[in-house]
Amino acid sequence: MSEHVATHDDHDHGPEKGLMRWVRTTNHKDIGTLYLLFSLLMFLIGGAMAMVIRLELFQPGMQFVDPQFFNSMTTMHALIMVFGAVMPAFVGLANWLVPMMIGAPDMALPRMNNWSFWILPFGFAMLLSTLFMEGGAPAAGWTMYPPLVLQTQDAFPFLIFTVHILGLSSIMGAINIVATILNMRAPGMSLMKMPLFVWTWFITAYLLIAVMPVFAGAVTMLLTDQYFGTSFFDAAGGGDPVLFQHVFWFFGHPEVYIMILPAFGIVSAIVPTFARKPLFGYSSMVYATASIAFLSFIVWAHHMFTVGMPVAGELFFMYATMLIAVPTGVKVFNWVSTMWRGSMTFETPMLFALGFIILFTIGGFSGLMLAITPVDFQYHDTYFVVAHFHYVLVSGAIFSIMAAAYYWLPKWTGNMYDERLGKIHFWLSTIFVNVLFFPQHFLGLAGMPRRIPDYSLQFADWNMVSSIGGFAFGLTQLLFCYIVYKTIKGGQKATDRVWEGATGLEFEKLSSPPPYHSFTEAPQVK
Amino acid sequence: MYQTTKGNQLPISASNNTADTHQIVVRPNASLTPGGATLFFACVSIVSLGIAIRFTLLGLWMILPFALLELALLGACILYILRRNDRMEAIDVDRHQLILVQKDHGRERRQQFQRYWVQIIREKGTHAWYPSRLLLRSHGKSVEIASFLDEEERQQLEQNLRMAIAAG
Numbered sequence: 001m002s003e004h005v006a007t008h009d010d011h012d013h014g015p016e017k018g019l020m021r022w023v024r025t026t027n028h029k030d031i032g033t034l035y036l037l038f039s040l041l042m043f044l045i046g047g048a049m050a051m052v053i054r055l056e057l058f059q060p061g062m063q064f065v066d067p068q069f070f071n072s073m074t075t076m077h078a079l080i081m082v083f084g085a086v087m088p089a090f091v092g093l094a095n096w097l098v099p100m101m102i103g104a105p106d107m108a109l110p111r112m113n114n115w116s117f118w119i120l121p122f123g124f125a126m127l128l129s130t131l132f133m134e135g136g137a138p139a140a141g142w143t144m145y146p147p148l149v150l151q152t153q154d155a156f157p158f159l160i161f162t163v164h165i166l167g168l169s170s171i172m173g174a175i176n177i178v179a180t181i182l183n184m185r186a187p188g189m190s191l192m193k194m195p196l197f198v199w200t201w202f203i204t205a206y207l208l209i210a211v212m213p214v215f216a217g218a219v220t221m222l223l224t225d226q227y228f229g230t231s232f233f234d235a236a237g238g239g240d241p242v243l244f245q246h247v248f249w250f251f252g253h254p255e256v257y258i259m260i261l262p263a264f265g266i267v268s269a270i271v272p273t274f275a276r277k278p279l280f281g282y283s284s285m286v287y288a289t290a291s292i293a294f295l296s297f298i299v300w301a302h303h304m305f306t307v308g309m310p311v312a313g314e315l316f317f318m319y320a321t322m323l324i325a326v327p328t329g330v331k332v333f334n335w336v337s338t339m340w341r342g343s344m345t346f347e348t349p350m351l352f353a354l355g356f357i358i359l360f361t362i363g364g365f366s367g368l369m370l371a372i373t374p375v376d377f378q379y380h381d382t383y384f385v386v387a388h389f390h391y392v393l394v395s396g397a398i399f400s401i402m403a404a405a406y407y408w409l410p411k412w413t414g415n416m417y418d419e420r421l422g423k424i425h426f427w428l429s430t431i432f433v434n435v436l437f438f439p440q441h442f443l444g445l446a447g448m449p450r451r452i453p454d455y456s457l458q459f460a461d462w463n464m465v466s467s468i469g470g471f472a473f474g475l476t477q478l479l480f481c482y483i484v485y486k487t488i489k490g491g492q493k494a495t496d497r498v499w500e501g502a503t504g505l506e507f508e509k510l511s512s513p514p515p516y517h518s519f520t521e522a523p524q525v526k
Numbered sequence: 527m528y529q530t531t532k533g534n535q536l537p538i539s540a541s542n543n544t545a546d547t548h549q550i551v552v553r554p555n556a557s558l559t560p561g562g563a564t565l566f567f568a569c570v571s572i573v574s575l576g577i578a579i580r581f582t583l584l585g586l587w588m589i590l591p592f593a594l595l596e597l598a599l600l601g602a603c604i605l606y607i608l609r610r611n612d613r614m615e616a617i618d619v620d621r622h623q624l625i626l627v628q629k630d631h632g633r634e635r636r637q638q639f640q641r642y643w644v645q646i647i648r649e650k651g652t653h654a655w656y657p658s659r660l661l662l663r664s665h666g667k668s669v670e671i672a673s674f675l676d677e678e679e680r681q682q683l684e685q686n687l688r689m690a691i692a693a694g
Binding site for chain 2: 104105106108109112171172175176178179182183184185186189206209210211212213214216217218220221224232243247250517
């Protein structure tokens with residue numbers, strides 16, 4: 001017979017108690033927290049691999065690891081940072097923020113949300129287990145170009161299966177975010193009233209849905225080439241290995257924007273708050289984001305100018321790539337215009353947002369240099385490329401995630417973080433990220449190839465500087481872990497609005513921390 | 527009789543309330559219209575299938591099955607959401623009776639209870655994902671209501687319903 005579990009006065013339905021709360025939860029806040037903590041763990045693991053890379057490159061000659069393991073480290077570092085740290089961090093932020101920003105009580109498909117997260121740890125456990133397999137972990141680069149990747153030994157099928165699991169998780173996450181944004185908006189929350197973080201995630205989710213099958217198909221064809229006698233990418237059987245590069249980058253370039261568009265949304269939330277002015281050019285920001293997403297489909301071959309391409313093709317991809325500077329410039333100018341004559345203050349989230357704008361723009365400029373086809377013939381596969389994409393991904397994407405963490409952590413926990421420690425974290429991160437990556441421009445221009453464990457003597461000085469920057473940047477991130485831990489444990493109580501200039505439903509309508517179930521009555525948006 | 531209206535409706539709304547009569551309408555929060563859903567699915571399908579077919583023509587046919595699988599999942603999720611949006615329950619309480627009208631995917635079911643005998647019961651759900659079920663019960667007849675609401679909304683409805691039955 002059924003059991004009457006609560007009286008009508010029992011309205012504070014909170015989370016389940018114990019560890020199983022986290023396994024069975026369908027609450028968007030719980031799942032957002034799981035994603036964010038998981039991505040922090042992956043950030044530390046991927047960061048430890050980066051430390052191995054910088055340790056080996058500290059001096060010329062082979063010191064600590066053998067070349068095969070070094071290549072495994074570069075490959076695993078990239079896979080873990082892209083699919084384990086940056087993407088889950090943005091999905092975690094979306095889980096926490098999208099429902100609160102649009103006035104929804106939860107995600108549209110809460111049970112699928114639970115699955116999306118919980119398949120991730122299995123995927124990464126499988127990927128990390130390859131470190132202990134015969135032949136070692138995958139070492140052919142995150143791009144998995146054949147025929148090199150087909151030399152991977154026991155780890156190969158596990159790599160492919162991991163990619164499928166991560167792809168499935170991403171697709172389910174993207175569908176959920178799209179469904180939430182389309183169906184769960186509060187009355188009055190029209191599309192053009194949505195916060196930019198929601199817009200950028202909506203467009204990101206669209207990109208994910210569009211390109212993930214391409215990646216899944218490509219890696220499956222690698223698998224059948226290896227084990228089932230097909231020759232999709234095997235020249236001996238009539239296939240074409242260069243075709244894999246086209247397919248990979250058709251996925252890979254939108255993937256790069258998948259990792260940066262939500263960052264634009266975060267910065268667009270933070271800058272107006274600390275400039276105490278509304279965002280300049282909201283509509284143009286939306287259209288610029290959509291333009292970047294569209295252009296991401298037609299620029300993939302700029303990653304492979306040197307494979308041999310008709311001049312017309314090279315020209316097309318060069319000009320298409322340069323076009324991206326237009327909508328990206330619109331964004332940068334809008335952020336600067338928002339700050340123009342604003343009543344600016346420089347709390348930690350704003351510092352990280354400003355760091356993002358300046359350093360991401362440097363990464364954008366080196367990207368423009370790489371887009372120039374004849375010049376790229378010299379830069380291709382050198383440390384200049386490594387410097388470029390780390391400026392975009394570390395001081396771009398990861399700085400934005402740090403900014404978001406400082407900005408919304410008081411809202412999530414109800415406690416203010418330690419501002420002094422936050423500022424120390426920012427300055428150390430900013431100084432050392434430049435010490436780490438700026439010299440890599442010089443190394444690349446001087447001709448140092450990427451993915452090598454040893455190098456000529458003329459590259460020694462800047463490699464040593466870069467490694468010192470790397471170790472210091474890595475250690476600084478432990479301070480971030482401490483700040484987050486300290487904030488979760490306690491601290492000065494945050495107000496509901498948290499920041500004087502903060503706007504949006506999560507700051508105006510919800511307490512700090514928000515109730516376990518928020519917006520049980522849909523707010524009216526004016 | 528009752529229209530299942532779309533577009534940013536509140537999940538629980540009360541209307542026509544007087545001292546003796548109360549009407550509570552419950553529907554899932556929905557900002558997505560069937561037209562909007564179709565447009566979105568078409569936009570995704572054209573791009574996804576266009577890419578997959580182009581690659582198939584280049585000999586890379588394995589992308590197409592993955593694109594189809596993904597679109598099937600997306601389509602199923604959208605259909606599920608639209609079906610959930612289409613549900614509506616109206617509860618009319620007057621001096622003597624409680625009339626429940628449940629509309630689900632075009633089907634309308636109308637049930638009548640005596641106001642003085644009807645019980646509102648919250649049972650434990652079958653799974654942690656369904657913490658509780660809300661039932662109207664009278665004379666051996668029991669009907670589940672508001673299964674499409676989240677837990678907090680269901681608790682709010684229970685409170686509103688108890689007040690409506692107790693009033694007058």
